[in-house]
Amino acid sequence: xxxxxxxxxxxxxxxxxxxxxxxYGLRNRDYGTQVVAGTNPRKAGxxxxxxxVFATVGEAAAATGATASCIxxxxxxxxxxxxxxxxxxxxxxxxxxxxxxxxxxxxLYNLLCRDFPGTRLLGPNCPGIITPDRCNxxxxxxxxxxxxxxxxxxxxxxxxxxxxxxxxQQAGIGVTTCVGIGGDPVPGTSFIDCLAAFEAxxxxxxxxxxxxxxxxxxxxxxxxxxAMMTKPVVAYVAGLTAxxxxxxxxxxxxxxxxxxxxxxxxxxxxxxxxxxxxxxTEAGFLMAAVVAGL
Amino acid sequence: MDLLEHQGKSYFARFAxxxxxxxxxxxxxxxxxxxxxxxxPVVVKAQxxxxxxxxxxxxxxVADRAEAEAAATAILGMSIKGHVVHTxxxxxxxxxAEEYYASFTLDRAAKLHLGMLSAEGGVDIEQVAVDTPGAIxxxxxxxxxxxxEALCRxxxxxxxxxxxxxxxxxxxxxxLYRCFVEGDADLxxxxxxxxxxxxxxxxxxxxxxxxxNAAFRxxxxxxxxxxxxxxxxERLAREKGLQYIGLDGSVGIIANGAGLAMSTLDxxxxxxxxxxxxxxxxxxxxxxxMANALEVINTDENVRAIFVNVFGGITRGEEVxxxxxxxxxxxxxTSPLVVRLxxxxxxxxxxxxARHESDRLQSRATMLDAARAxxxxxxxxxx
Numbered sequence: 162x163x164x165x166x167x168x169x170x171x172x173x174x175x176x177x178x179x180x181x182x183x184x185y186g187l188r189n190r191d192y193g194t195q196v197v198a199g200t201n202p203r204k205a206g207x208x209x210x211x212x213x214v215f216a217t218v219g220e221a222a223a224a225t226g227a228t229a230s231c232i233x234x235x236x237x238x239x240x241x242x243x244x245x246x247x248x249x250x251x252x253x254x255x256x257x258x259x260x261x262x263x264x265x266x267x268x269l270y271n272l273l274c275r276d277f278p279g280t281r282l283l284g285p286n287c288p289g290i291i292t293p294d295r296c297n298x299x300x301x302x303x304x305x306x307x308x309x310x311x312x313x314x315x316x317x318x319x320x321x322x323x324x325x326x327x328x329x330q331q332a333g334i335g336v337t338t339c340v341g342i343g344g345d346p347v348p349g350t351s352f353i354d355c356l357a358a359f360e361a362x363x364x365x366x367x368x369x370x371x372x373x374x375x376x377x378x379x380x381x382x383x384x385x386x387x388a389m390m391t392k393p394v395v396a397y398v399a400g401l402t403a404x405x406x407x408x409x410x411x412x413x414x415x416x417x418x419x420x421x422x423x424x425x426x427x428x429x430x431x432x433x434x435x436x437x438x439x440x441x442t443e444a445g446f447l448m449a450a451v452v453a454g455l
Numbered sequence: 456m457d458l459l460e461h462q463g464k465s466y467f468a469r470f471a472x473x474x475x476x477x478x479x480x481x482x483x484x485x486x487x488x489x490x491x492x493x494x495x496p497v498v499v500k501a502q503x504x505x506x507x508x509x510x511x512x513x514x515x516x517v518a519d520r521a522e523a524e525a526a527a528t529a530i531l532g533m534s535i536k537g538h539v540v541h542t543x544x545x546x547x548x549x550x551x552a553e554e555y556y557a558s559f560t561l562d563r564a565a566k567l568h569l570g571m572l573s574a575e576g577g578v579d580i581e582q583v584a585v586d587t588p589g590a591i592x593x594x595x596x597x598x599x600x601x602x603x604e605a606l607c608r609x610x611x612x613x614x615x616x617x618x619x620x621x622x623x624x625x626x627x628x629x630x631l632y633r634c635f636v637e638g639d640a641d642l643x644x645x646x647x648x649x650x651x652x653x654x655x656x657x658x659x660x661x662x663x664x665x666x667x668n669a670a671f672r673x674x675x676x677x678x679x680x681x682x683x684x685x686x687x688x689e690r691l692a693r694e695k696g697l698q699y700i701g702l703d704g705s706v707g708i709i710a711n712g713a714g715l716a717m718s719t720l721d722x723x724x725x726x727x728x729x730x731x732x733x734x735x736x737x738x739x740x741x742x743x744x745m746a747n748a749l750e751v752i753n754t755d756e757n758v759r760a761i762f763v764n765v766f767g768g769i770t771r772g773e774e775v776x777x778x779x780x781x782x783x784x785x786x787x788x789t790s791p792l793v794v795r796l797x798x799x800x801x802x803x804x805x806x807x808x809a810r811h812e813s814d815r816l817q818s819r820a821t822m823l824d825a826a827r828a829x830x831x832x833x834x835x836x837x838x
Binding site: 261262275301316317318319371374376399403 | 556558561563564566567568580581597598599636639641644646662666668669671672710711712713714715717718720721722723724725730733766767768797798799821822823
């Protein structure tokens with residue numbers, strides 16, 4: 162099983178002909194991912210080391226059966242690229258690009274919910290998703306991921322996602338799927354989406370959740386864990402001692418109240434029954450104990 | 456990017472949001488010219504990136520030219536919570552009948568735009584939100600649909616404003632929403648939004664935070680650059696394209712990725728030390744980037760030890776290690792380095808570091824060990 166992607170997932174890379182798209186697209190293919198197509202309207206008909214390039218996602222999907230796209234297009238083009246992928250019938254759209262305007266993200270999220278309810282957006286500004294040994298979409302280094310389960314990982318932070326994968330690999334613990342949801346204001350996929358998928362996944366027996374300060378995503382995840390999760394959750398929230406961030410006028414304070422601090426997030430997760438580690442290494446130890454007790 | 460009040464008001468003007476007559480001044484002479492043009496009485500307001508300027512004496516209402524001169528002389532150059540006042544906004548002082556509050560921001564939890572409007576503006580609106588949440592009319596707005604005039608009318612009607620303020624407020628809010636959306640603001644806030652004694656609705660203050668990610672489609676934002684207050688270390692870091700926030704501890708921090716950098720601050724604190732900074736060098740860790748980061752930290756006199764915490768992903772451990780060694784050759788460091796290198800090819804990387812190990816460069820296998828070593832070098836928990 163695993164969640165969202167596996168060895169049958171066929172991927173089209175939007176921006177395959179650019180330096181980033183080419184580098185990671187080929188790495189993903191080398192890992193074993195079915196990278197079946199790329200897009201670039203000006204280079205349709207060419208190929209990148211055997212991966213055919215099409216003008217649009219729709220044409221790529223029709224010719225190759227791709228159902229997932231990975232976007233390496235610069236931020237100004239992301240809004241259009243995501244819509245093109247959704248219109249092209251993609252079930253999963255992974256946006257690696259960082260620096261996408263918040264207004265674009267808010268419009269995209271609501272537009273997809275309304276017009277393309279069958280499409281899942283992951284990111285923007287995320288490392289991607291990896292089901293070790295089966296499918297790697299994005300920029301995660303496949304070498305640091307040990308496959309086979311039983312742990313699912315969901316993370317808001319890029320490098321801490323790698324850290325979590327690595328801690329588990331060092332402890333000899335396998336991962337079903339590791340999802341980097343990205344730390345932007347309006348992520349397409351939330352902690353809750355991933356927790357629900359892991360809860361439903363027969364191969365996943367425990368979940369590691371990596372959060373960070375800002376927003377209220379961890380608090381919402383805590384509510385979900387308390388109400389819906391039967392599988393154990395180990396969490397780490399970065400930023401307990403981080404400098405106070407920018408304060409968004411009065412409006413930010415009114416909207417968020419006491420939410421957003423690492424302390425509030427940790428308290429909420431503990432109250433929901435999750436084990437919360439003081440640092441990533443301790444999260445690995447806690448998870449090792451959980452897995453040993455399964 | 457947080458705009459100063461006068462910048463926020465000039466941004467408002469682009470969207471035809473009504474504000475008081477006036478302008479910004481950097482000298483007493485300029486302030487008097489603006490005051491003469493605006494017409495007395497005028498209000499002279501300190502332009503700083505910090506709240507509480509009223510209480511600090513940074514806002515004065517004056518009746519005539521002589522008083523305006525005294526006010527501008529007193530406020531220009533004064534320090535408000537450590538922020539020196541370089542400019543003042545001088546505006547015609549409005550006769551206020553009512554003070555309201557209005558804002559648009561993004562509700563991250565709901566993933567919708569959120570409008571907030573209250574008849575109880577001017578005062579401490581955050582306290583109003585706590586004490587009488589019902590006094591704030593909240594309007595969730597679907598970013599795809601936007602704010603229609605009809606929806607705006609219903610919203611304003613439910614906020615309990617005085618009747619003669621309604622039409623002007625609807626018009627102002629529609630413009631403020633355009634400023635928020637088309638203007639790519641994270642926040643567009645007016646406190647107070649006023650009804651004048653002669654029946655006009657004006658934005659008496661402006662708090663605008665622009666979304667830096669949208670700068671590519673706003674060439675007009677150029678004029679706001681350079682007025683952001685940064686300390687020397689932050690200015691240097693920004694020039695070098697590094698994400699840096701200055702702190703006051705003694706352990707310099709370099710990490711790749713914001714999450715790992717935050718996590719590094721956490722473990723330094725857990726080891727009993729105090730971080731001197733937050734510094735994220737981003738995904739890669741080339742010698743050039745590492746040298747830049749070390750150079751920035753080197754300018755911080757409080758730093759006694761530097762903790763380099765790098766996780767090799769695509770950038771392999773040996774490349775990171777070579778980068779560190781090369782960077783140390785380029786920068787004359789005043790503090791010793793403790794490196795924790797993990798991830799892809801970490802063993803190869805550590806082998807390279809081991810060959811260069813000295814009292815200036817130590818390597819540790821885990822984040823916690825490295826934090827402890829760095830804290831000890833920095834003088835233990837006293838730092």
